[in-house]
Amino acid sequence: MIQITDVWYRAGGNQILSEINLHVKRGEFVSLVGASGAGKSTLLRLIHMAILPTKGVVRVDRFNSRSVKAGDIPLLRRKVGFIFQDFKLLEDRDVYDNVAFALWATGARRSTIKKRVFQVLAGVGLSHKRYARIEELSGGEKQRVAIARALANEPFVLLADEPTGNLDPVTTEEILKLLRKINTRGTAVLMATHKDGLVKTLPSQVIKIKEGRIVP
Ligand SMILES: Nc1ncnc2c1ncn2[C@@H]1O[C@H](COP(=O)(O)OP(=O)(O)O)[C@@H](O)[C@H]1O
Ligand SMILES: [Mg+2]
Numbered sequence: 238m239i240q241i242t243d244v245w246y247r248a249g250g251n252q253i254l255s256e257i258n259l260h261v262k263r264g265e266f267v268s269l270v271g272a273s274g275a276g277k278s279t280l281l282r283l284i285h286m287a288i289l290p291t292k293g294v295v296r297v298d299r300f301n302s303r304s305v306k307a308g309d310i311p312l313l314r315r316k317v318g319f320i321f322q323d324f325k326l327l328e329d330r331d332v333y334d335n336v337a338f339a340l341w342a343t344g345a346r347r348s349t350i351k352k353r354v355f356q357v358l359a360g361v362g363l364s365h366k367r368y369a370r371i372e373e374l375s376g377g378e379k380q381r382v383a384i385a386r387a388l389a390n391e392p393f394v395l396l397a398d399e400p401t402g403n404l405d406p407v408t409t410e411e412i413l414k415l416l417r418k419i420n421t422r423g424t425a426v427l428m429a430t431h432k433d434g435l436v437k438t439l440p441s442q443v444i445k446i447k448e449g450r451i452v453p
Pocket of ligand 2: 277278279398399
């Protein structure tokens, strides 16, 4: 559950977000659409609690932006997966390590980690690439690894910031299909994109953002 109540965000002398109210229910698919610079990434970063609101409150699961402690952030991040346009993978490591990385910090046993890595890689159709180096992969494969890493800790929501921004149309459709599949299996998805055409085929609630405000 994500609940954003009357959130304002100001940075570097700019009013970036104003009067934001947003509710993402468990299992929902929400698309956040707006031009470049509208404030989409900032809103996702608030949900990830990488930044805190200037005014208002962000609630994510049992965490609240007013009372969250630095020590809570890793716990929150396990419940909130994040994928990016530029994948943000460890390029000099293999696929396995990139996904396992998300699990090492949990203190899970090696055998448990291995099982889970294989499971999430199978889920994104990349079992055969488990020991490939990231730099050998196509863009679509890299995004699949990033999705597997984001899902490793079974988050209740996946935040996707322009996840297809670096991909061709065919690969874009494949990644959207994968996000739909993940959503069907119970994970909420909140996807930000500047391409409103992209969300027409998605069974999603569409939220429009313009100049830092949600618009009808
Ligand atoms: N830390 C910051 N300081 C000043 N301005 C910022 C900061 N972060 C973002 N902005 C500005 O806020 C606006 C919204 O940015 P962003 O959330 O990245 O938009 P989007 O993801 O929709 O393209 C942009 O004009 C950006 O330059
Ligand atoms: Mg952005």
